[in-house]
Amino acid sequence: MKIAVIGAKGLPPKQGGIEHYCAEVYPRIVEQGHSVDLYARSSYTDCSWQDRYDYQGVQVISLPGLPLKGVDAFATSAIGAIAASATKYDIIHFHALGPSLFTCLPRLVNTAKIVVTCQGLDWQRAKWGSFSTRVIQLGEKAAVRFAHELMVVSDALQTYFWQTYGRKTVYIPNAPASYGESDPNFGYGTQLGLEQGRYMLFLGRLVPEKRPDLLVDAFSALNPPGWKLVLAGGVSDTKSFTSELLEKVANNPNIIFAGELRGQRLWEIVRGAGLFVLPSDVEGLPLAMLEAMQEGIPVVASDIPPHKQLISGARGKLFEAGNLNSCISTLDWAIHHPQELRVMAVNAQRHIQLNYSWDHITSETLKLYTKLLNSPQPVHISEQRQTGLAEVVGKK
Structure with a gap:
């Protein structure tokens, strides 16, 4: 499989759950014979535009952004979505709701299967102003509408997407990083x-x-x-x-x-x-x-x-x-x-x-990718919602 990753700042991870997640999962996926291109922010990687480097087998591609609060992530995600749409990928995987605003681009012009991972409802975070919050909420709606599969990392998120949109999601949690040796003398x-x-x-x-x-x-x-x-x-x-x-x-x-x-x-x-x-x-x-x-x-x-x-x-x-x-x-x-x-x-x-194991998470992610590639197009989301609500009514 050829996989594109959009929404992570870059690798190696410095801070942030998404970057640590990508550092654990994607090298393991590469070890199993697949290729991964991760579209990153040049402001994070300190590399020039279109510079490419290897991180444990993952190809990290630096993209330009805008040095403004909140804008950098959206600009890089938009460029990454355009670049991925113009390349032959099997899977294009978006991380976080803001970048998912651009899931429509590859969905409309590419045969790749679109996956979105929601690590949290980012529009609830206090650092975003009202405009950025609205954009992230639009990203959430775009993820529900255009993603072939929507992954969530907690039971609460799975409940949220079902109750809000009637959208079924795939629950695959995070896992802790493995610590190395530290100073026994403190x-x-x-x-x-x-x-x-x-x-x-x-x-x-x-x-x-x-x-x-x-x-x-x-x-x-x-x-x-x-x-x-x-x-x-x-x-x-x-x-x-x-x-x-x-x-x-x-x-x-x-x-x-x-x-x-x-x-x-x-x-x-x-x-x-x-x-x-x-x-x-x-x-x-x-x-x-x-x-x-x-x-x-x-x-x-x-x-x-x-x-x-x-x-x-x-x-x-x-x-x-x-x-x-x-x-x-x-x-x-x-x-x-x-x-x-x-x-x-x-x-x-x-x-x-x-x-909670990274090997298990990697295995479940690859199963999801494989299932998507072997399955026909999913039901349109509006039909899925009606079916889901009918199931709920039928249970009462």
Whole structure:
């Protein structure tokens, strides 16, 4: 199979769930004898327009964009869709709803099968203005209308597309990255003034919808003796929010901003944490949480559906999303119940090992591609919706 990938910033991954997803799945697909072209942003790859390079067998092709907030992604995706439409591909795979606005181009002029993966409802993210939000919502509608198959990474997303559009989707989750060896002496953590098992960790982009501000407020109010809070993550078009957040923590010596961590430093800080906390209002299926669970770190998270999917059933503790008092009381409980947390962490680790594997995800993705290539054209979406709604009515 010859496969085109549109919507990822580029490879190797620096930050962002989509880039890490592509870095895990597409090299595995190449290993099985297929070819993959990934259309990337030159602003991310630092390469000239149309430069091509190899990443573990994946051909990464740099495309121009526009150096404006929100516009770069759409411009590169449009050019990628045009380039892919002019090339003979078997599969053209769009990642995220914004880039999916351009699924109509190859669908109309190319025989390739169109696949869209939705990692989350991006129009809910606070970094987008009203115009960008509307464009992303149009991308969602285009994905529903033009994609031969729509993949989702969580049960909540599958429910959303069915209830909103009557559109059946294919559920294939994310999986955690495999960590390498880290410093057993905890050298970098010691430099930061940390003690193993005695700090909470927030790991993710410092953006409003992930609510690091709520966690900072909860930790400051709780002020647990002997504990620290580490904020680790990069900035994504939200510099003003980040500046306000850093001003808020500047005078608290127990809150440490570690910046964006990678490689051994990241692995060391995750493994040394006493508690991983993700207070997000919006998520798809968070890779950072999957990785913490895989490493056996106890998890506390907001009670949004993707988090419930991962840690319900005695695999972690949930608090009411956006509720400061609920966050404070849950963190307080976690600090004072280490035995119960250890049991939850073991349950979570076992759950991830059994249910979330990149080899399995790659296999399921290839099965989907093969099924598409061997199947006739799908039912038109309007007919699919009517059929789906009829099925629902028939069940009542």
